[in-house]
Amino acid sequence: MTEEQRRLIEAKTLVIKALAHPTRLYIVEELAHGEKCVCEFVDAVKADFSTVSKHLLVLKNAGLVTDEKRGQQVFYRLRMCCVPNFIECIGNLLPLPEKS
Amino acid sequence: MTEEQRRLIEAKTLVIKALAHPTRLYIVEELAHGEKCVCEFVDAVKADFSTVSKHLLVLKNAGLVTDEKRGQQVFYRLRMCCVPNFIECIGNLLPLPEKS
DNA sequence: TAAATATTTGGCTAAAATGCCAAATACGGT
């Protein structure tokens, strides 16, 4: 594996890492239906305002979403639009809950 | 968000978490071209045999790959075939490396 | 059955991710 390949893989990993959290995955799924502001997520997710804000920052740094400030609110929208499709595919292939 | 929705999201998150590591992402990309055995990855990834084995276990538990023992080797193959497509899409939308 | 190869498992330390609180910042209205 070359150095160049390694860099590319690590860049992609950053994006996937950003998705790899229930709250963030939920946020992305919501954004698939259109932009939302931070406070709308705080209501749905039961977490601190600052926690939600940090999750959104992770998504933004990964390039998954973009943000736009309008008035005192910040609106987020999905940038990587292939994600919802992928999430749905995963849902269809989910391993069956193991019988214990 | 209902309890049912939460369970579903967490199940999907497990799959994505499994992808969220450079070595594991690399393995999945390789498996897109056909099955491979553990030792083949050990050569390519510079990590301990046991480390690679554990990464493969994570992928298997997530339902991303399946394994089959033949002789003294274990061959892994990709189960969630929508993944390579998604990885490619991410590659195309990667945020540009920030100019510092 | 002993030796060699391929792989997994247990355990332990180091590193990274999470989430809360408190404080800072930004903006609009009074």
Added chain:
DNA sequence: ACCGTATTTGGCATTTTAGCCAAATATTTA
């Protein structure tokens, strides 16, 4: 300028993840 709402940032304690080594297991060959 002051207050209230929306959001971000800093800091810290807790949890999770990673990766190595050593040991265990499995299978083929001598």
